[in-house]
Amino acid sequence: MENKEQKPDQGEVRKKLDDASRKTSSYAQYSSIAFQMLGTIGLGVWGGMKIDEWSGNKFPAWTVILSLTAIGTSLYLFIKQLPKQ
């Protein structure tokens, strides 16, 4: 299936293609991390609110604790996924 004739003189095009696909790839990765942070924080806040509702607290302690924890978690997961360079 591979076209052997095209290989040698395609170096330039190949390089550009590789570059483009690397850029898209990192775009995909970072936008994915953004949605992951959104999801993590959302999960934390939602869970906290549910626990507060269930326990009937006057002060929404769980919401506060879990949302802050979720922000920390999302930052940790974000840093962990950064390329190691």
Add this chain to the structure above:
Amino acid sequence: MIRSLLHKVLLVSALIISPFVSSYAQEHEHEGEATHQEHHEGNAHGAETKKEGFNVGDMIMHHIRDDHGWEFAHGLKLPLPVILYSKDRGVEVFSSSKLDHDAIYNDYKLVHGKIHRVNAAGEEVHNAHVYDFSITKNVASLLLSAVLLLVIFSSVSKGYQQNRGKAPKGLQSFLEPIILFIRDEVVKPNIGPKYERYLPYLLTLFFFILVNNLLGLLPGAANLTGNIAVTMTLAVITFLIVNFSGNKHYWMHLVKPTGVPLALLPVMVPVEIVGVFMKPFSLMVRLFANITAGHIIILSLLGLIFIAKNLGGSGIASGISPLVAIFTIFMNLIELVVAFLQAFIFTLLSSMYIGSAIEEHHEADHGH
């Protein structure tokens, strides 16, 4: 492109927070519309439209939601089968046209797009559990796309049998570069030497999303990949594949992350577990958000004409129509790119996640 993506993110993050709570969603759609107008005409009159007869929010939600019956254009509605199951009555099948215009049929009534059991007085019966397995607009579109994919790819595979050793022909020559691109640029670099096991799934994923994105752009079509249940199913399949093919390193990394002191483990393990679930979550939300946002933007652009008619009469409406048409065409072209891009990104990220679950050493950084 980036600005439009930014709009989408803003618009849709608002939508996600309160999905389909119509009054709330409406306000945000107006906001999105207003930001668009600022660029186009320099004035924002989105908020004033609410009191008028035409409701953009309702129009948009009607277009992007699933529905019993497939409305191609106003008044041209293809009825689809309604299939219901309830414990006391068993399976019931009838046409969705029986429920049109708030009609009651067999004690069933459509309330806000959902089928409810009602009593003789027309009130909802709350304790009756009705399971709805209907062929809705989205299901019909899904089946259509499955047939389309089968037809396309059986013709491609037939091409490979007929033109063995020869140059590809027709549809085959159009799809071969795309297939090779996914294989060589997306799957191989991210998964590594064992890529062949996952290639069928990832190619299917890519073409399924692509075909449905493109089908969704047709006028009167269903918004399948902009339905969160569909994207969730895709994300769950990826999640299952990632976790079932995860090797020792993957699981050890979850239970005991490297370089973490023992005292921190009770904190880090839940964090890692949350991370596992957040990856498919991000897949689900991104595809849903991008496609839905694209539809909303196009529909709000078109809605501008009707808003203008309400505010300033038909003269102004026909005056701004050409402008709106140009922007709509422009957005449609961008949506074509987005259709490809989102299919590509979903496949790329799926293969990255699979790759990170099966790689032997964790030194290798992902995605390069």
